[in-house]
Amino acid sequence: MALTATEAGTRKLSTAKAMVEGIAQEMERDPSIFVMGEDVGAYGGIFSSTTGLLERFGKDRVIDTPISETAFLGLATGAATEGMRPIVELMFVDFFGVAMDQIYNHMAKIHFESGGNVKVPLVLMTAVGGGYSDGAQHSQCLWGTFAHLPGMKVVVPSNPADAKGLMIAAIRDDNPVIYMFHKGVMGLPWMAKNPRAIGTVPEGDYQVPIGSASVVRAGKDVTIVTLSLSVHHCLDVAEELAQEGISCEVIDLRSLVPLDRRTVLESVGKTGRMVVVDEDYQSFGLSGELAAIVAETDPGMLRRPLARVAVPDVPIPYSRPLEQAVLPTHSRIAAAIRKTVA
Amino acid sequence: MDPKVKVELYRTMVLIRSFEETILQHYHADKSPAWDIGAGLIPGEMHLSAGQEPVAAGICANLTASDAITATHRPHHLAIAHGVRMEALAAEIFGRETGLGKGRGGHMHLFDPGTHFSCSGIIAEGLPPALGQAFAFQRRGLPNVVVAVTGEGAANQGAFHESLNLAALWKLPVVFVVEDNDWAISVPRTASTAVPSNAARAAAYGIPGERVENNDVEEVWRVAKGAIKRARSGDGPTLIEVHTVRLWGHFEGDAQAYRNDLEEAKAHDPIEVYAGLLAREGVLDTKGAAKIKEECTKEVASAIDFAKTSPLPDPAGALQYVFA
Incomplete structure (x- = not known):
């Protein structure tokens, strides 16, 4: 992505708000997109990854789930095979253990096993990282685990502009994309402030190409x-x-x-x-x-x-x-x- | 019940059995004298469905190609009954480029978007994606339903219970079907399951549950018809358990030394039982049954020929289809 100063503008957003803006713009464009996960509705995402989406798009498209990761991650996969474009949140990546079969045996393999006949276009977004004393089950990054297993793209934004551009690219990708956002770059009011967690974000729709450092x-x-x-x-x-x-x-x-x-x-x-x-x-x-x-x-x-x-x-x-x-x-x-x- | 439907149920069961018998024969033909699971025209594990035909025939007679069905590691009967193209099914089993998954999937991983057919080799884990298909149908206002099939061993997995709860909560157009063949590989249901009928577990999710006894194809057809109608009209899921039978091993090569019910099971081969019933009712005589068998044998032979004469995938393509 190469933006001129004029295109980039001067408007600043937190990484969390940039992510949400990317999701919202895509949801306006494409009715097959929906957001699903634990506390993504009224709460707005534990790490503010979905704040305001419920008010804007309603409960048919921004859907709180039971604490049943196997069921709702698998549901996202099945909906994607029927042509929808789910954005599904796994609250902490550390929770992957309760639902990993749906991720690496289903989401990641169906396209391959079908000889390319079935596509699984979905975004699995999940919070990663430590540094705030959340202990061994809520602080891991684990991106190497997902990157090791074939069939999933893995993106890891570090700043607001990339967070929006990678989100839009992930939504438009025809593959499962694991979108891993570090709690420490989200710009949350209740966590240590990282000065670069708030930055200039272009207002329009743009993609940061997946696979480009x-x-x-x-x-x-x-x-x-x-x-x-x-x-x-x-x-x-x-x-x-x-x-x-x-x-x-x-x-x-x-x-x-x-x-x-x-x-x-x-x-x-x-x-x-x-x-x-x-x-x-x-x-x-x-x-x-x-x-x-x-x-x-x-x-x-x-x-x-x-x-x-x-x-x-x-x-x-x-x-x-x-x-x-x-x-x-x-x-x-x-x-x-x-x-x-x- | 319309005699035409009866004959159709019988024909579907015979077609499935003809297919499985032919696969069985080809699977074992070139694995001797030294048994090697990875050798021969059909390598790998092979879970055949002989005995479970009533489940597939009874359910699928109530579905259209716009409805979805998801099966287990033992999927052929459901694929055939749902109308998956037999040539592409056979070719996948033979690992050919013309197969459903171009040889990438194999017999436990079959996907046919044209008939919304899928299966999973992981116990109970085919159910969550089935919810997603149902969710897509529901949100788009389509009248289609999903039948999610699993085994009695799977009813003790977390995925089973998470799926039932979520489907009931959101009134998804799903019909859950448990094929109770009494055996989770070598473990009998009495040693694995705390309740005498998995249909009783429906009560935990506030949905109807029904158990079909005696591997009765007409009863499967009747119960499935009601449940599918209920799902189609937006009233949510139903859980059906069918007490069926596994006539052959868990997989081919399983000597079944642990079984004490085999003779009894073979004495109640559902196809022979149904042929006898249709003869007594005057719906189908011996000659008519023989004609059906002949037609099915021919259809299967043609599909197997297609598979055997199709090319194997080029090793140069081994890295294809990881990403779209």
């Missing part, structure tokens, strides 16, 4: 590959390290499936150094995948060993000092970059 800061010494809330931590660290003469290039992946390998490889080819910052678990996940992509392309591309800043393989602890010790925080990111460029 964004170089959010250009640099020459080291490539920081990251996504979601960690993008903001990395931008803060990059600004600080610039004072020390370290020039960081920061890539916001925005999509995991499909993954924009080219943008990563071009940058690493230029800097010769890579640090992956990922709020998901470290082993068998995104950071290992990126290392493999670089090694498969050209092991000589890296002038220094790569570094990974992820959640070490431990459930997310509750107590603040413990949680902060395992998340990819400012100090861990800065240390990893300094070591890589040393």
Whole structure:
């Protein structure tokens, strides 16, 4: 997406409001779209992902469900096979365990098993991430789990403009798209404020293409590959390290499936150094995948060993000092970059 | 009951049995002397439906191609009775490019958008997507219904209960059908289910529940007719349990050493039972039954020929259809 200043305008929205605006504009355009999930109606989504939609579109299109994720996620799949375009919310991604069969055995596989004869156009949006002491069952990112299983596109916006553009792209996509929004980028009034959670959002309809990463800061010494809330931590660290003469290039992946390998490889080819910052678990996940992509392309591309800043393989602890010790925080990111460029 | 309907029910059951017998023969033909489940013209697991024909015939006689039906890992009888093109069904079972899923799905994963037919290999998990089809019909004001079929073993899964509750709550046009063949692979229903009839579980969701005994095709037809009419007119779901029988193994290769009811079951083969009834009623004589058998055999042979002479998929296409 390349918008001129005039097109982009100056109107600012939170990520949550940008998401809702994208959904609402699409619902105006296409009557086959409906929103379904727990507390998406009168409450407006626990993380404000559906605020105002009930008032605007009514209870036939903005539908509160029982706490029956298997039933309503499966219902969304079935409705999609009959030509509707559901947007269904799984309140926390951590809850996927009660309904994963519907996700990876049905939603993700029906198109393939049917030899392409049945399409499943739906958006499964879900809240991810920690940092506010919600404990091991309400703080995970888990995008690596969904990206690992074939048949689902996976998008992870980090800011308001991308959140709207990726939402519109996800709704118009003919595949199941898992839309993972970090609670820490939503701009919620009841959570620590991230200054970039409120930003300029174009008013019209536009898409951020799924599978396209964004170089959010250009640099020459080291490539920081990251996504979601960690993008903001990395931008803060990059600004600080610039004072020390370290020039960081920061890539916001925005999509995991499909993954924009080219943008990563071009940058690493230029800097010769890579640090992956990922709020998901470290082993068998995104950071290992990126290392493999670089090694498969050209092991000589890296002038220094790569570094990974992820959640070490431990459930997310509750107590603040413990949680902060395992998340990819400012100090861990800065240390990893300094070591890589040393 | 109209004699024409009776003959049609009989014909559907015979067509299904002819198909399953032919698949059985081809499945085993090239797996000996050393049994290898992955070898031969038809590889993989094979769950055949012999004995359960009354369920498929009785229900599907009340449906049109605009109605949807979702089946289980044992899906052939329902596919055939619902009018899925037999050639494409057979070709999928043989793993051919001309199959329903171009060889990507296999016999537990059959999808035919033309007749809204689908199935799932995961116990009870075919029900939630069926709710979605019903939801789409309801929201679009279409008169169509969905029949969601599952086994008695599935009635103890969470997905079953979540689906019944949600369908009842939203009055979705669904008819739930439990095929009680007494056996969840090797575990008898008496060792798995706390209630004597799964139809009793309908009360928990405030919907009608009915159990059909004796694998009686005409009774299935009658009960399904009422439930489908109820769903079509917007009055919501019904739960039907049919006490049917599994004449063959859970899958082919299952020696069924655990069964003590097989002789009894074989003595009540529903097709022979129904042929006897129709003969006694003067609806169909031996000659008429033989003619039906001959026609069905011919139809099946032609579908199997189509499958066997169709090309296997090109390995170069193995990565196709992950995304639309």
